[in-house]
Amino acid sequence: MTPMGQSTGGWETWSTKKKLIVLVSALLVLILVLGIALGLGLKHDKEREPRETPPTPTRWQPAAGSTFQIMILYQLDDTSTNADIYDIDLFYNTKDIITQLHKDGRKVLCYFSAGSYEDWRDDRTQFHKSDLGSNLAGWPGERWLDINSENVRRIMLSRLDTARDKGCDGVDPDNVDGYDNHNGLGLTRADAADYVNWLANETHVRDMSMGLKNAGDIIPYVIRNMQWSVNEQCGEYKECDTYAKFIDAGKPVFHIEYPKGNKVNDSLAVTNLQKQNVCGSDGARGFSTVMKNMNLDDWIETC
Template identity: 45%
Template sequence: MAEKPAATRARWSLRRKLLLGTALVVVVLALALGLGLGLTLGKDNGGGDNGPQPTPTSAPLPSPSGSLPWKPKVNDTWQIVLLNNIELDSDAKSVTPNVSIFDIDLFDTDTDTIDTLHRLGKKVICYFSGGSYEPGRPDSDEFEDGDTGKGLDGWPGEKWLKLSSDNVRRIMKARIELASKKGCDGVDPDNVDGFQNDNGLNLTADDSVSFMSYLSNITTPLNLTMGLKNAGDIIQQVLPVVDFSVNEQCVANVECDTFHAFIDAGKPVFHIEYPNGAGDDLEDTTVEHYCKDEGNAKGSEGFSTVLKKMDLDGWVEYCDRNTETTAMNQTDPSH
């Protein structure tokens, strides 16, 4: 073959370099896309084959129906009454106090009361114990011997639950479905902090994180908002799948800074303290102790604070010194 002229060889060499450069770019892009795809497919939000995990995002996710569940906001006003069902006529024109949200018992509250609260423009969070057995509940006889551990201090007959139990989870699923059927806007599952107590079941923080993820997978399709009750040690792990905090006594325990992570994430902290003398108008110094963002209350800025009696009846005092009492029926509580 005749040798190419020098000019032709130069053009051929340049063309070959351009082709090689283009090929190199294609290879790099292909590798990058393949690596990104592999990382996406390999992500499991928790490691291993642990089944579906909640999406780690604090933004509201649509339910399968395409609608967005209600989400409470920072500084929303509220009242919590668990001792008895609140007394409210179906044709009531108002309810005391005039707050945005009522946290009331899932079992003790009838559907008519929830409907009336909705007609009055209120949102309803339904309370149930997610991590403890309570005697006297309608489904109490469904728990098995292996489901329960030690008793809860100060609550006779109440016992910690094994959160990984299939039977316990089945019962809690039914409770959430009942909340949806009754028309609750959200749920407040209590006692998910067994790992921080002498529970007799060797419960760990991972057990509570897994349990909250399980509950979230039920509430989301039902358009129910869900909160974390206390359990400050797992806030960072479950913050993406819960919409609010219900905290008891962070001032008394000097740990409000821990729960301020919710406020930082744009989610409210519904904060309860049980001061001595609750039930009567409290002293100014007492209210300031629990309501000012300083001293033992440091970190409580932005919290929706209520001062209550330990039995969580209708009496409440707010940080603005307003005292109200929600009327309750006079029947004995079922728990």
């Protein structure tokens, strides 16, 4: 209580100053917190951009223009195709088959799906429900995989060990382009680039080579770590210029076209017009081009 006749102006002035100090301090704290949050957000965005990874050493680099045959529908039962390289299924083929191909002077790529769950594979029970995304359109029994999952990566390491133990010279990991499809998992280009580079590093330490399957959007971020490209239908979709970066780098593009369409899988030859359309694809100069049935059985024609 203030005595009569005594001014309260000094106390009121100090009280006002104190309130201003508290208010300014609170504002400074708020600005600092917002700045940190914004900085973290920008950092997160930057980290999610695809990043190029330095290449890891590998022994075998096939030459651009190498010939190849791809057959992944069943166990290899025909080696009559005169090709430098055979691309065959990792699960269906034995070490003895691969050894025989080596004796015949061929190199062997072992195919497996690195980005999709397949309900007929031997290790299918090892995947968790949380690893699985949307169905692959047009491919019954397949679902997109969460390539950021530690469990998925553990399974892929086991597959790479199998490829090494069977004597594969390289691996052909398919379906790494989930980011470009309705995957149901929120996968991005950055996820794909990180995963492909991780796969390459793990492949190389097992003394095998690796190529990029399709996924043209991430080529700039992974090409130094790749030894080749496997591309499907760049001629049909007018995308071959994208994959020509591998030729420019002295690395082969194993190029597959399906001139018979999605539903015809037979042993009949393609028409002259179909062959002309494939072999004259814009931008595919220097590619190792083959024509195949969509089911990738042993039927093949070359340009």
